[in-house]
Amino acid sequence: MTSTKSIKQRIKSVKNTSQITKAMEVVSATKMRKSQGFAVSARPYAAASLELMKNLLIRTPSLPPLLQARPVRTSALLVVTSDKGLAGAFNTLITVGKKSRDFLERRGHPIQDSFWGFGDYSTLEQTLPVAETLLDGYLLGAFDEVEAVYTNFRTTLLQEAMLKRILPVTKEGIEEMVKGILPERGRYSIFGGDTSEKTDEYSSSLSRRYNYEYKFEPSPAEILSELVPQLLRMHVHHLILESNASEHSARMVAMKSASDNARELITDLTLEFNKARQANITRELTEITAGAEVLAQ
Amino acid sequence: MKLSIYSIQNTLFEGEVERLTLPTSTGEITVLDGHIPLISLVNPGNISYTHSGTEKSLKLDGGVLEVRPENEAVILALEKQS
Numbered sequence: 001m002t003s004t005k006s007i008k009q010r011i012k013s014v015k016n017t018s019q020i021t022k023a024m025e026v027v028s029a030t031k032m033r034k035s036q037g038f039a040v041s042a043r044p045y046a047a048a049s050l051e052l053m054k055n056l057l058i059r060t061p062s063l064p065p066l067l068q069a070r071p072v073r074t075s076a077l078l079v080v081t082s083d084k085g086l087a088g089a090f091n092t093l094i095t096v097g098k099k100s101r102d103f104l105e106r107r108g109h110p111i112q113d114s115f116w117g118f119g120d121y122s123t124l125e126q127t128l129p130v131a132e133t134l135l136d137g138y139l140l141g142a143f144d145e146v147e148a149v150y151t152n153f154r155t156t157l158l159q160e161a162m163l164k165r166i167l168p169v170t171k172e173g174i175e176e177m178v179k180g181i182l183p184e185r186g187r188y189s190i191f192g193g194d195t196s197e198k199t200d201e202y203s204s205s206l207s208r209r210y211n212y213e214y215k216f217e218p219s220p221a222e223i224l225s226e227l228v229p230q231l232l233r234m235h236v237h238h239l240i241l242e243s244n245a246s247e248h249s250a251r252m253v254a255m256k257s258a259s260d261n262a263r264e265l266i267t268d269l270t271l272e273f274n275k276a277r278q279a280n281i282t283r284e285l286t287e288i289t290a291g292a293e294v295l296a297q
Numbered sequence: 298m299k300l301s302i303y304s305i306q307n308t309l310f311e312g313e314v315e316r317l318t319l320p321t322s323t324g325e326i327t328v329l330d331g332h333i334p335l336i337s338l339v340n341p342g343n344i345s346y347t348h349s350g351t352e353k354s355l356k357l358d359g360g361v362l363e364v365r366p367e368n369e370a371v372i373l374a375l376e377k378q379s
Contacts, residue, residue, distance in 0.1 A: 038306075045303035048371050052336070052363055217323045217337035226338055227361055230375060234305045 004280065007273040011266060018262030025255035032248035036153070039241045042234065049231055050174050056227070059220045131236040135229055138167050150239045151246035166235050169228050174235065298330050300346060302355065304374040309355065312348055317370060319344035321362065328364055335364040339372060 134146050146167035165173065216223060300317055302309040317328040320342040328335075339362050345354040359375040 041307045042305055044301065044308050045305050045373060048301070048303055048363075049361075049373050052361065052371075052373065055363075056336070214334040214336055217321060217335065220336075223336055223338055223361060227373070230305075230373070237305060 004273060004276045007269055007276060011269045011273065014262050014265050014269065018259050018266070021255045021258040021262060025252055025259060028248045028252035028255060032245055032252055035241060035245035035248055039153075039238065039245060042238060042241070046174075046234060046238070049227060049234070053174065053224070053227060053231065055214070056220045056224045059214070059216070128233060128237075130240070131229075131233040134167060134236065135232060148236075148239055150243045151250075153242050153245040153249065164239075166239070167232065169232055169235075174231055298328070298332075299369045300372075301370070302344075302372045302374055309374060310346075310348075310353075314346040314348050314370075317344070317346045319357075319362065319372075328362075328370055330368060332364050332370075334366045335362070337362045339374075344372070 137143055138146065145165060148164050148166050150164075164176075298314060298317075299312070300314040301311045315329075318325065319328075320340040322338040322340060326337075339357060339360040341357065341359045343354050343356050345352060347353070357372075357374050361373045361375075363371045363373075365371065
């Protein structure tokens with residue numbers, strides 16, 4: 001039987017662990033909400049630039065190279081993971097973080113560039129180098145398409161690993177991203193009221209706008225070639241933010257179950273401790289009464 | 298007219314303005330109510346607008362201006378790599 005002292009020690013260490021996991025849970029929850037907020041703040045820009053791009057595409061026959069699909073000989077894969085561990089199943093779901101670099105290096109895949117240390121909320125300045133690398137590589141012909149693996153934040157409890165083609169830029173791809181900016185449920189979701197009516201009205205106002213005669217300075221093609229790299233920068237930025245939010249929520253869930261487990265363990269251990277203590281007392285009592293009886297004889 | 302200035306990370310301005318002056322690829326232009334629909338590249342520099350009587354100015358690193366037919370102007374501001 002384990003001594004009461006060692007059980008006590010175990011209870012203490014489990015308690016310490018649970019304190020840490022609880023703190024991490026709370027921190028992750030806050031960070032998750034904040035990252036979501038960051039992602040949402042990009043929405044007006046995303047929506048406006050999508051409209052603008054559609055508008056331009058209707059009016060120009062020539063496409064900038066970033067929009068043109070070409071035969072794929074080499075493709076680049078952008079893998080976005082977390083920098084840190086302790087997020088439950090997060091990094092097994094997917095593989096711009098240290099974890100992916102380590103993983104792929106171990107497997108012997110050549111890595112062209114790697115970026116890490118974006119922190120908990122990446123700013124655009126931090127994600128821009130990633131987008132620039134992709135843009136340069138694509139324009140120079142180092143690769144003919146870019147696919148991104150990242151974690152899509154759908155709800156707090158549900159994140160999905162996604163594979164998406166981000167280069168060449170397509171209208172559909174950007175459209176999907178704009179729609180995907182808002183999570184399905186929770187504080188920032190838009191699904192609540194009757195949205196179908198609004199979207200109808202919205203699309204009719206859009207089509208009316210396309211019929212207007214716009215004046216372009218200098219030309220639709222030139223404006224488009226200026227706009228598209230911006231869209232890609234935004235896309236990459238968004239992917240990383242999305243993964244960030246997912247990481248935090250995965251960690252939050254993992255830490256929550258760790259705290260729950262710790263609590264359960266503490267209950268079990270306390271029970272064991274009490275039993276051991278009682279057994280001790282009973283044994284001591286038996287010894288004393290036995291001793292007293294021997295003396296009385 | 299309604300003016301919105303968006304950057305990728307946040308909304309820089311949203312509201313009613315009477316006048317908007319900004320440098321574009323074809324020189325400095327001023328947009329007033331009822332301007333024809335226009336899409337133009339914005340050059341780096343200061344843009345200024347009057348919002349409820351007061352003049353305000355904002356420094357941009359470039360971007361795209363869209364003047365919509367519904368008396369609405371949108372500026373997609375570019376953010377430079379620092």
